[in-house]
Amino acid sequence: MAGIKDVAKKAGVGVGTVSRMLNDSGYVADDTRKKIEIAMRELNYTPNELARNLYHKRTGIIAVLVPNASHPFFSEFVNYAEAELYKIGYKMMLCNTEKANNAELEYLDMLNRHIVDGVITGVHSLNVEEYKKIQKPIVALDRYLGDRIPVVAVNHKKGGHLAAEALINSGCKKILHFIGTTVVGSPYHERHIEFENVMRENHIKTLSYELEWNRFDTEYYQRVIKEVFSKDIDVDGIFAVDRMAIECMNEMIRKHRKVPEDVKLVAYDGTFITEIVEPKMTAIVQPIEELAKESVKLLFDLINGKEYKDKQVTLEVTLRKGNTTII
Amino acid sequence: MAGIKDVAKKAGVGVGTVSRMLNDSGYVADDTRKKIEIAMRELNYTPNELARNLYHKRTGIIAVLVPNASHPFFSEFVNYAEAELYKIGYKMMLCNTEKANNAELEYLDMLNRHIVDGVITGVHSLNVEEYKKIQKPIVALDRYLGDRIPVVAVNHKKGGHLAAEALINSGCKKILHFIGTTVVGSPYHERHIEFENVMRENHIKTLSYELEWNRFDTEYYQRVIKEVFSKDIDVDGIFAVDRMAIECMNEMIRKHRKVPEDVKLVAYDGTFITEIVEPKMTAIVQPIEELAKESVKLLFDLINGKEYKDKQVTLEVTLRKGNTTII
């Protein structure tokens, strides 16, 4: 593979001149330019980015950590993040942490090893301390990781509120509420707290079921469905995360309970899967594209030397009315 | 940031010795080892992978190109590919090519610029010639890119056959068949050819509708649904790719046509979305995990100097019986 030295020799100039031309920095005479261009073409020269990176101490690569990239929420996030990073000249390394419990730390270590310039983590792992040690650009999605790591999240409190209202206004009296695991520190707990608060204020009976941490597989969802609906529980409203809400709806259909007449449902996240089922679900929609954009923006600031303390960006959720609620 | 020189100075040894210790190559005395270890700890030293990469001319990064990473088929593929690459010590760069028409070429160029060691492309782009120029490790997913680039695909012919059989055996007489765009060279055309062949042999009327290239957005699917079902066409069997099949099923439900009594459906790909709808769909399932594994394996071979000519790995599809067909 031809290097800059070969080009310089062939063109009869110094390496500095070739480099200056490549980077449009400093003076290069027009006819020298031409000579170099010809030499580059003849040698089929492409600059070795590795050498450049070594000098500049940057790779232009950002690691995005998610538990599972085929989960609709994360796959949309990843998709938008990649597009956003591309716009500002960065490439995205995708890291799936679900498969191995030390994968997360290994990927974080890539910051120190100069393999990536920054990290966006959407992982709800258990070792917060590891993050606190690292003095490198990191942005957290929906997760608290110490005061130096900015957090991007939605207004979950409002999300919980909107969901509660939708079910109450649709006339629900006995509600089944699936809540996310409480073992991690995340802004999302707000939605469950607020949801239950509203229910309590309205004297509506609520049954809560806490889901396990980091389980996104079909088997798990179906096991939960079986467990919850084996005893003939009597509910007329369900609030759950997208996938769980869909499984609940299917169970209702299989039990010949009419949606939304007999049972109302509100899904949380509002990814595309809540739109491809029939009836289309009423959902609290997280603005995934905005989340990705904000994450990238904050990371960009950090890379460029900005420091944040207790920074949290909160985006608004919306209720998308489907046909699983009356209102 | 401390470098290997600082460590060497602090430990009172030469850089070569530190390097040998780091790489477990050559001789290092036990007490020297200890001195270096202490120095490394005190300086909080982490090797700069960039410098190593420059010397070794490899980055340990593989680019995976997909049109859209939030499409269930690709997101599952990406997920498995990442896990598989991780196992053999590679990281994955994810490249979404849908957003910009030159993104694909830009990512391919990263091979020349030594940013990635190999490429797995699941993109059905239009510039095959660009691929043919590149003499670097590339594997194609379900796509023909010249004789030097190995192809991983499923037995689409059998897929088309199984789908046709399922519909015929379920008693269909008038079939609607959505076919993928014919503008790209891909093994997947086989399924449509075979499907239509079987239908012709059985004297069953088939209506074909060719889908546009590279369209994965909801708006498009719904526009097609509107277009196709505006005239009250009379079909009792539908064969389409997952997402389209689901949209068709929903349209049937909305039109109060019973599935599978009045209309039978077979989905192609069999990603998880065909399992979360009610009724669960009968589908031709592509073994996505195997596709990812095979792609990674072939790429690994190429990176290690193996050369392939006209290599194609064909994996088997299966029919997963759901409740949208009788048989």
Next chain:
DNA sequence: CTTTTTTATGGAACCCGTTCCATATGCTTT
């Protein structure tokens, strides 16, 4: 016609590791 400024160029030093070669010591072997 000097002096200053602009334009132009080559090459050493650097980025941070790895590897190889030269050198040296201690321990066997003959």
Next chain:
DNA sequence: AAAGCATATGGAACGGGTTCCATAAAAAAG
């Protein structure tokens, strides 16, 4: 005692770029 080998170490050269400094010719200013 001499030769041979395993053990141990330092440091120069290298990978392929970038940047800065020294130098010089050409152009502009005085």
